[in-house]
Amino acid sequence: MTEIVLPAPALAADKPQTSLNAGERRRRRRTYLQAAPMALVFLIFLAIPLLLTLMVSFWEYNEYEIVPAFTLQNYRDVFEGCLNGSDLCTTVRTYLSTLKFCALTWVCTLLIGFTVAYFLAFHVRSRTTQTVLFLICTIPFWTSNVIRMISWIPLLGRNGLVNDTLQSLGLIRSPIEGLLYSDFSVTLAFVHLYTVFMIVPIFNSMARIDRALIEASYDAGATGWQTLTNVVIPLCKPGIAIGSIFVVTLVMGDFVTVGVMGGQQIASVGKVIQVQMSYLQFPAAAANAMVLLGAVMLMILGLTRIIDLRREL
Amino acid sequence: MSEITTPNRRTFLKGAGLALGAGPITGFPAIHAAEPVTLRYLGTAVNQSAEIARKVKEDLGITIEYIPVVTDEVTKRVVTQPNSFDLVDTEFFSLKKIIPSGNILGMDAKRIKLADKITSVFTKGEVAGKTIGDQGTAPKKVFYLEGQNGKTFANFPTEWITLIPTTYNADTLGIRPDLINRPIGSWKELLNPEFKGRASILNIPSIGIMDAAMVVEATGDYTYGDKGNMTKAEIDRTIKLLIEAKRAGQFRAFWQDFNESVNLMASGETVIQSMWSPAVTKVRSQGVPCIYQPLKEGYRAWASGFGLPKTLSGRKLDAAYDFVNWFLSGWAGAYLNRQGYYSAVLETAKAHMEPYEWAYWMEGKAAEKDIKGPDGSTLEKAGATRDGGSFEARMGSVACWNAVMDENTYMVRKWNEFIAA
Numbered sequence: 001m002t003e004i005v006l007p008a009p010a011l012a013a014d015k016p017q018t019s020l021n022a023g024e025r026r027r028r029r030r031t032y033l034q035a036a037p038m039a040l041v042f043l044i045f046l047a048i049p050l051l052l053t054l055m056v057s058f059w060e061y062n063e064y065e066i067v068p069a070f071t072l073q074n075y076r077d078v079f080e081g082c083l084n085g086s087d088l089c090t091t092v093r094t095y096l097s098t099l100k101f102c103a104l105t106w107v108c109t110l111l112i113g114f115t116v117a118y119f120l121a122f123h124v125r126s127r128t129t130q131t132v133l134f135l136i137c138t139i140p141f142w143t144s145n146v147i148r149m150i151s152w153i154p155l156l157g158r159n160g161l162v163n164d165t166l167q168s169l170g171l172i173r174s175p176i177e178g179l180l181y182s183d184f185s186v187t188l189a190f191v192h193l194y195t196v197f198m199i200v201p202i203f204n205s206m207a208r209i210d211r212a213l214i215e216a217s218y219d220a221g222a223t224g225w226q227t228l229t230n231v232v233i234p235l236c237k238p239g240i241a242i243g244s245i246f247v248v249t250l251v252m253g254d255f256v257t258v259g260v261m262g263g264q265q266i267a268s269v270g271k272v273i274q275v276q277m278s279y280l281q282f283p284a285a286a287a288n289a290m291v292l293l294g295a296v297m298l299m300i301l302g303l304t305r306i307i308d309l310r311r312e313l
Numbered sequence: 314m315s316e317i318t319t320p321n322r323r324t325f326l327k328g329a330g331l332a333l334g335a336g337p338i339t340g341f342p343a344i345h346a347a348e349p350v351t352l353r354y355l356g357t358a359v360n361q362s363a364e365i366a367r368k369v370k371e372d373l374g375i376t377i378e379y380i381p382v383v384t385d386e387v388t389k390r391v392v393t394q395p396n397s398f399d400l401v402d403t404e405f406f407s408l409k410k411i412i413p414s415g416n417i418l419g420m421d422a423k424r425i426k427l428a429d430k431i432t433s434v435f436t437k438g439e440v441a442g443k444t445i446g447d448q449g450t451a452p453k454k455v456f457y458l459e460g461q462n463g464k465t466f467a468n469f470p471t472e473w474i475t476l477i478p479t480t481y482n483a484d485t486l487g488i489r490p491d492l493i494n495r496p497i498g499s500w501k502e503l504l505n506p507e508f509k510g511r512a513s514i515l516n517i518p519s520i521g522i523m524d525a526a527m528v529v530e531a532t533g534d535y536t537y538g539d540k541g542n543m544t545k546a547e548i549d550r551t552i553k554l555l556i557e558a559k560r561a562g563q564f565r566a567f568w569q570d571f572n573e574s575v576n577l578m579a580s581g582e583t584v585i586q587s588m589w590s591p592a593v594t595k596v597r598s599q600g601v602p603c604i605y606q607p608l609k610e611g612y613r614a615w616a617s618g619f620g621l622p623k624t625l626s627g628r629k630l631d632a633a634y635d636f637v638n639w640f641l642s643g644w645a646g647a648y649l650n651r652q653g654y655y656s657a658v659l660e661t662a663k664a665h666m667e668p669y670e671w672a673y674w675m676e677g678k679a680a681e682k683d684i685k686g687p688d689g690s691t692l693e694k695a696g697a698t699r700d701g702g703s704f705e706a707r708m709g710s711v712a713c714w715n716a717v718m719d720e721n722t723y724m725v726r727k728w729n730e731f732i733a734a
Contacts, residue, residue: 063409063410063413063717063721064392064410064411064413064414065392065413065414077726080726090726090729090730090733093733093734094729094733097733153576154580157580157582158580158581158582159580159581160580177510180582181565181566181582259569262566263564263565263566263567264516264566264567264568264569264732265559265564265566265567265732266732267729267732267733271732272729272732272733275518275725275728275729276725277389278383278385278386278389279385279518279721279722279725280388280389280392280393280410281722281725284722
């Protein structure tokens with residue numbers, strides 16, 4: 001702290017002719033100092049661990065130790081068999097499965113999230129009701145997401161509530177097997193868990209839209225649909241983008257939901273990493289983590305290409 | 314405030330005095346005895362019962378502080394954080410990873426009073442004089458070390474023991490007799506298309522692949538040199554079979570922890586699956602019929618035991634030996650036997666069990682009275698017999714042991730391929 005205060009006046013007194021320059025520099029330095037705590041946090045908790053992971057991904061390992069070295073074997077193992085062509089390799093298969101859930105979850109959460117946010121922002125007039133309804137959306141978050149996920153199981157099981165009800169209504173003869181431990185149940189759980197991450201940023205964007213713009217749109221003769229597509233959606237882009245980043249990164253890194261709802265039968269990148277970690281294959285897990293990081297970065301890069309978040313905010 | 318700080322400072326000073334005097338001056342047994350010892354006990358939750366901790370506190374004055382983690386995590390902790398515990402309860406197969414890391418100490422057999430009473434399952438690989446299956450990491454292969462700090466296993470008895478056994482058991486398939494309605498007698502039924510969409514296997518690669526190997530041998534397709542130490546080609550063959558079954562929709566789900574296996578079975582999602590003994594008991598205690606089915610190809614066995622970290626010394630080391638000796642002295646053994654596990658020293662456990670309990674759990678006889686669990690709940694009505702029968706019948710037909718293979722890395726990679734298929 002002393003560094004901030006002390007040298008600055010001394011510097012200014014020494015060189016009065018460059019006072020403006022020095023003042024400018026001082027201000028800049030102060031800005032940097034103000035940003036420093038956050039930068040430090042990022043450095044210690046994000047940048048350094050990432051660099052360590054990158055470093056370890058090039059190390060060798062055996063059953064009980066990791067050995068500093070430089071080998072590409074871990075990456076070779078990740079992509080083993082990917083160049084054969086005939087059959088998809090494990091990594092590609094795993095990523096395709098994860099990407100499929102990503103896409104399905106994104107579409108569902110976007111549609112539901114947008115609709116809910118739209119209702120909250122434009123149809124609920126009173127501020128209080130808006131806040132209350134918004135808080136209601138977050139109530140499920142008061143419990144752990146594992147509990148929210150597991151509560152689906154008695155509902156969807158072979159002898160679960162849904163199958164029992166349908167059977168007693170005479171709508172189906174034998175239980176629908178695909179309700180649980182299937183792509184359906186995984187997507188359902190993801191949508192249930194992550195829709196709020198879409199609602200919040202989109203609602204935030206919508207709340208900032210100047211109501212006069214909507215009125216102007218109607219005055220100019222636009223239909224409700226035209227107003228939605230030409231005014232509301234473009235102005236919600238940042239919210240949609242932020243929500244999408246949340247949902248995409250959460251789904252890409254998840255292994256608990258896929259594990260529990262998919263009956264451990266569906267592969268996910270996170271699960272592969274977790275298995276390797278529990279077998280002390282840290283370098284292999286690190287290599288997989290780096291590949292996953294690269295994949296997610298590419299997706300987010302693509303997203304920010306479409307929407308310039310910096311400008312929109 | 315002052316009331317609280319004063320004794321704190323006093324204990325601190327006493328501690329400092331002790332630390333100063335620890336080197337040259339010895340002989341303050343009164344203070345030693347008065348200072349309570351706490352042992353941090355690393356292991357899986359299955360073996361860590363509050364009752365045992367309470368009883369040992371009562372008998373020895375030692376406080377046990379449990380660190381419950383899953384099986385793989387125990388190994389990871391021993392290898393990566395050897396200072397974070399004072400006593401570890403781990404499976405014998407993980408010794409292949411732990412011993413080369415040099416983080417645990419050979420236990421001095423001379424300080425274990427009942428060392429020569431430990432059942433021959435561990436010391437010789439025999440039950441009642443009959444040699445049992447030793448494929449995989451059979452405890453007798455990793456029971457002795459060549460030196461206290463040795464990194465190689467001795468294939469003859471030495472005075473340095475790697476792990477003092479706590480519990481062990483023989484695992485097989487659990488079935489729902491009410492939903493299957495016919496006798497099941499072989500491991501191959503796990504992949505029988507009759508149970509399509511109603512079977513399960515555990516998603517712990519090193520154990521799951523052994524169950525799969527039992528199935529492969531049962532079908533008569535192939536006989537392994539050692540199911541617990543497959544060659545790459547054997548791993549490929551086994552995984553290929555699993556992938557085919559998975560693509561054909563044989564499995565309803567895979568399970569990874571105890572409760573998942575109980576839920577799958579109790580809810581009827583699965584009717585046949587790999588299972589652990591207490592899980593079967595738990596399903597039955599919910600009023601759902603479930604059998605731990607003995608199969609003609611035999612059991613896949615496992616065993617776990619106490620190890621001491623190399624960093625342990627002084628009073629904590631003494632306390633750890635005291636605790637291990639206490640553990641073998643009978644009360645804990647009886648406690649474990651009543652849960653369906655087996656204990657290391659059978660004679661002492663027998664002395665702590667009622668004759669009718671011993672007859673039911675260990676001799677495979679029909680229960681004379683209702684069989685109660687350690688918590689007092691009724692596990693079985695009078696007249697019931699234990700699945701698989703007596704200790705000799707069950708442990709005597711062990712075919713293989715949980716293992717770490719030489720090709721472990723390759724196996725894990727192939728297992729991930731199976732999950733992704």
